[in-house]
Amino acid sequence: MILPKGYCLQNGKYCLIEVIGQGGFGITYSGVWNTEVKGELGAVKTAVPICIKEYFFKDYCFRDPATMQVRVHSETGRRLFDKFRERQIQEARILSEVHHPYIVNVLEVFEENNTAYIAMERITGRSLKSLLEDEGQLTEPCALKYIDQIGRALEFVHAKNILHLDIKPGNILIDEHDDARLIDFGVSKRYDIDNQETSTTTLTLSKGFAAIEQYDSDGLTGFSPRPDIYSLGATLYNLLTGCVPPESILRVTKPLTEPSRLNANITPRTEHAILRAMQVNPADRYASVREMLDDLDIPPYPERKDQPVAATGQTTQRAPLTNDDERTQLLTADVEETALLTPAEQPTPTRRRKGKRRVLIPLLIGLSVLIGWAASYLIGGSKPVPTNEPTANLLLQSDAGSDRSPFDPPTVAPSSAADKQAEKHQSEEKKADKKTEEKKSDKAETTTRDDASSETSNARYVALVASGKMKMERGAYADAKRDFASAKEIKVTEEVIRLSLACDDRIEEDNVRARKALYEQGMPFGSYTIVRKKQNGRYGAIDAQGIERIRCIYLSVGRSENGRAFEREDHLYDIYNANGTMVARGLTTY
Numbered sequence: 001m002i003l004p005k006g007y008c009l010q011n012g013k014y015c016l017i018e019v020i021g022q023g024g025f026g027i028t029y030s031g032v033w034n035t036e037v038k039g040e041l042g043a044v045k046t047a048v049p050i051c052i053k054e055y056f057f058k059d060y061c062f063r064d065p066a067t068m069q070v071r072v073h074s075e076t077g078r079r080l081f082d083k084f085r086e087r088q089i090q091e092a093r094i095l096s097e098v099h100h101p102y103i104v105n106v107l108e109v110f111e112e113n114n115t116a117y118i119a120m121e122r123i124t125g126r127s128l129k130s131l132l133e134d135e136g137q138l139t140e141p142c143a144l145k146y147i148d149q150i151g152r153a154l155e156f157v158h159a160k161n162i163l164h165l166d167i168k169p170g171n172i173l174i175d176e177h178d179d180a181r182l183i184d185f186g187v188s189k190r191y192d193i194d195n196q197e198t199s200t201t202t203l204t205l206s207k208g209f210a211a212i213e214q215y216d217s218d219g220l221t222g223f224s225p226r227p228d229i230y231s232l233g234a235t236l237y238n239l240l241t242g243c244v245p246p247e248s249i250l251r252v253t254k255p256l257t258e259p260s261r262l263n264a265n266i267t268p269r270t271e272h273a274i275l276r277a278m279q280v281n282p283a284d285r286y287a288s289v290r291e292m293l294d295d296l297d298i299p300p301y302p303e304r305k306d307q308p309v310a311a312t313g314q315t316t317q318r319a320p321l322t323n324d325d326e327r328t329q330l331l332t333a334d335v336e337e338t339a340l341l342t343p344a345e346q347p348t349p350t351r352r353r354k355g356k357r358r359v360l361i362p363l364l365i366g367l368s369v370l371i372g373w374a375a376s377y378l379i380g381g382s383k384p385v386p387t388n389e390p391t392a393n394l395l396l397q398s399d400a401g402s403d404r405s406p407f408d409p410p411t412v413a414p415s416s417a418a419d420k421q422a423e424k425h426q427s428e429e430k431k432a433d434k435k436t437e438e439k440k441s442d443k444a445e446t447t448t449r450d451d452a453s454s455e456t457s458n459a460r461y462v463a464l465v466a467s468g469k470m471k472m473e474r475g476a477y478a479d480a481k482r483d484f485a486s487a488k489e490i491k492v493t494e495e496v497i498r499l500s501l502a503c504d505d506r507i508e509e510d511n512v513r514a515r516k517a518l519y520e521q522g523m524p525f526g527s528y529t530i531v532r533k534k535q536n537g538r539y540g541a542i543d544a545q546g547i548e549r550i551r552c553i554y555l556s557v558g559r560s561e562n563g564r565a566f567e568r569e570d571h572l573y574d575i576y577n578a579n580g581t582m583v584a585r586g587l588t589t590y
Contacts, residue, residue, distance in 0.1 A: 001063040002027055003054070009112055014052055014119055024494040025084055027054045030122060033107065050107065053118040055088045057081050059498065061115075070115040079505050080498065085116050092118040094162060094185045102153040104173070104183045124176045128239070129169035136242050137263055140270060141299040143239040146172065146180040148298045151232060153182045154289045158225045161191040165220070167231035168209040169238060191223035205492065208244040209234045212280055215249050226282040229292055233277025233285075240266050240274075251280055269297055461490045468499060477506040515546030525564055526578025530557055539566060541580060549580040558590070565590040 002022070008015045014031055021028040032047035056063075060077030061070050072078045092109035095118075099105060105121040128146065132138065138146075150172055157164060164185060171184045187205075205214045211230035213220060220227065230248070237245050241262035246254040259274055260266045273295045279285045286292040468483035481503040487496045519531035519542060528541040533552035540552030541564075554566035554574070562584070563577040575584035 001065065003029070003063075003068060007068070009052070009117060010110060014050070014117075015047075016052065020051070022056075024058055025055065026088065027056050028052070029054065033119065049122045051120050051122045053088070053120065055085050055116045057084055059495075067113075069113050076502060076505065080501060083501070088116050088118065092116075094188055094190065095120070098157050098160065098162070098185075100153050100156045102149045102179065102181055103156070104181050123173050123181055125174050125181075127170055128172040128174055128180065128235075131174055132169055132239060132242065138239045140240060140266060143236060144270070144296055144298050145301050146174070146239070147232065147236050147296070148293055148301075149180040150182055150235075151289045151293045154225070154228050154232065157188075158228070158289065161223050163189045163191075163220070163223065163225070164228050165189060165214065165231075166206060166209075167228055167235055168206050169235060170206075172235070189220060206231075207247050207492070208238075210248060211282065212248040213282060224282065225288055226285045229277050229286050229289060230279075230282075232289065232292065233274050236270075237274050237278065240270070245278065248280055267297070269295070457490050461487050464490075465496060465499070468503075472499070472503065472506070475506075477503045477510065481507065512544075512546045516542070518546075519552075526580070528578075528580055530564070541576070550576055560590040 002019050003016055005018060006015060012034060014033055016029045016031045018030055019027060020030050029052045031050055031052050033050045034045070034047055036043040037046050038044075056070060057077075057080065060072055060074070060081055062073065063069070064071055072081050089109055092106050095104070095106040096109070104123060107119040107121065109116065109118050111117070150167065154164065154167070162185075164182070165187050166184060167182075171182065173181045173183055175181055209231045211227040214227055234245050237243075237259055241259050243257075243262055245256055256275075256278060259271050260268075273292060276295070277285055277292055286295070464483045464487035468480040468487070471477070471480035471483065481500060484496050484500045484503065488500070518535065519533055522530040522532065524530075525541055528543055528549055530539065531542050531552065532539050536552065538552045539554045539557045540548055541550035543549050550566065554568060555571075556567040558565050558567075560573075560575050562575050565573040565575050565587070567573055568586075572586045572588060573584075573590050574582055575587065575590060577583050
């Protein structure tokens with residue numbers, strides 16, 4: 001259930017207009033920010049267009065229609081809800097620190113209705129993915145401009161020890177000034193001064209754009225810009241070829257097709273940069289985004305100022321936007337599909353939708369000289385007729401070696417010669433039709449094999465998920481997690497990620513219970529609990545996770561001014577404060 005049109009947040013500061021996107025983790029609204037602009041004539045009220053992202057974990061949440069509060073169905077759902085809400089808040093905090101001309105700006109993050117909201121700059125534009133779907137392929141100067149702008153944004157966030165980890169056309173917006181803007185830091189990671197990870201996010205990735213180290217939970221423990229460099233190279237590959245590259249983990253058996261084989265207009269310099277950025281081994285890639293950008297022949301374009309104002313100079317005009325244009329939104333289940341190469345077939349780039357290929361309809365010379373001259377005259381004075389027939393090019397091949405213009409009048413020939421030419425033409429038509437049918441048959445067989453393989457994979461995925469759910473019901477969470485891990489190898493979906501997380505939580509709960517069962521629990525002590533270990537009968541303290549924070553080696557425990565006094569084997573006392581820190585050692589009394 002969405003919030004109604006006109007609904008206001010933060011006591012009327014923000015008002016919603018309509019939903020512009022929603023997925024498994026949230027809803028994105030267009031809205032206005034009601035504020036005041038102060039000038040010489042005083043304060044003038046104004047409404048600034050913005051976007052507001054509402055965290056709404058749809059599989060575990062519902063909205064109370066009376067209060068509009070977001071509620072959670074169960075305690076398990078509450079833990080997952082809280083985990084992903086922290087993720088959204090983290091995204092907002094990271095974005096609030098990275099103000100850059102080519103990154104969407106966050107205005108505020110706040111909590112209301114028992115959930116979290118992000119108020120952010122509204123960009124009038126469309127996603128690069130949507131643009132690519134219309135264009136098929138981008139021209140190299142256009143693609144390089146967008147890559148340079150996103151590359152600069154990445155340079156900026158990398159300088160702050162932040163990795164984006166989800167660079168792809170769907171997370172790049174093209175605004176009304178034809179500039180690229182980076183969005184969605186929902187799976188980003190932050191690292192400290194020692195390059196150690198200080199934030200944790202759920203492992204999600206986009207097939208074809210994610211580096212191989214992103215498939216390993218331990219592959220991103222230290223900061224390195226190379227995962228984002230791989231994704232930037234994969235994005236450039238996609239923009240110039242119209243094909244999503246194969247998954248990095250599959251490239252041992254499914255090699256990456258050279259971009260120039262899919263688009264002959266790609267220059268060697270650009271192809272070299274793409275292939276180096278997309279090396280499977282991280283050490284073989286560029287060491288920094290700047291090194292990659294310097295290797296590209298970036299065309300000059302108007303520089304954007306620090307504030308999101310219109311760029312000067314000429315920009316490329318794009319098709320009008322529609323209501324379906326994608327805008328910034330939370331992680332959805334729309335994982336990028338992988339274009340897998342097979343030995344029998346190379347990927348075919350998406351054709352441009354703008355402009356049909358014009359071909360000539362060949363003339364059949366026949367019947368009489370007069371008709372031949374008339375037909376030649378009429379066609380010679382007209383433009384080529386567009387056609388989409390697949391055999392048109394094949395029919396033209398018979399004249400490919402001739403220097404005579406197709407608009408020149410045909411040479412007068414005896415009737416018998418005309419008959420022979422007509423028979424020859426008919427024979428060529430039959431051959432062309434036969435070749436076309438053979439190609440269609442081969443393509444149908446390939447499609448059938450692919451469909452069968454896809455159906456088998458989907459059936460195995462469904463069976464693994466169903467098996468995992470049954471094991472969860474029996475309490476066999478470790479076995480269930482193995483099923484979900486196998487399902488995730490087939491395809492990564494929101495459902496299987498959520499179920500895996502639920503198993504992790506239940507496994508940890510079982511582990512906590514098992515650890516606590518080793519002790520007789522006593523009185524609380526700060527955030528700890530005084531316990532007596534069953535194995536040796538000695539006293540100590542554990543935390544909420546059942547982990548010993550004060551070792552169970554003491555004969556007894558009593559109160560003291562500074563906390564608790566634990567009696568040692570030698571009948572002296574160690575004093576611990578409520579934080580579990582020893583503040584005195586070996587006292588004779590307390």
